[in-house]
Amino acid sequence: MTVFTHHPTPTAASTTRHGLRLVAAGAQLWRVIDRAGRIVGHVRADGEPDALRFHALRYSTRVRRFFEVGRFWSLDDAVSCLHYAR
Template sequence: MDQTLRRADLDPPRLPSGVPVRLAAAAPALWRVIDRKGHVIGHLQAIAEGGGIRYRVRRFRASSRAFLELGEFWRIEEAIDCLRFAR
């Protein structure tokens, strides 16, 4: 069973150099992923699982007024790439 991390002092994940996005805190263990133009392209959520951290990514769909879950990843690079390229 996964467990969303709730620590308010959790630092944002370290993004690889050269990735054209930045993170902005939205809630404990939840960040908005923002592209170079300043558009929010989705959310990244840290989830404690099996002694490690998985990253869940979601994108808001205006047509349905709901978040669409795109997946969960062990590597931050894969989570960010999913948001960047699944537009």
């Protein structure tokens, strides 16, 4: 489960299940990092505070852009998607 200090956005030190942690990368963007320090992907929040959607994103070095892996109503689901899509 994701740890929040202020709902609905996590802090830079938020931790998640699967041994992944979130690091702030922008106003509504977090980098998802594994235990070894490797970047697994990014999660971007979009929408109104009472109806946020979380977009799981992966970067492709081949084409040099982000691809959306999925859209979710919870941050945990977006992070889980990145974990299992490795």
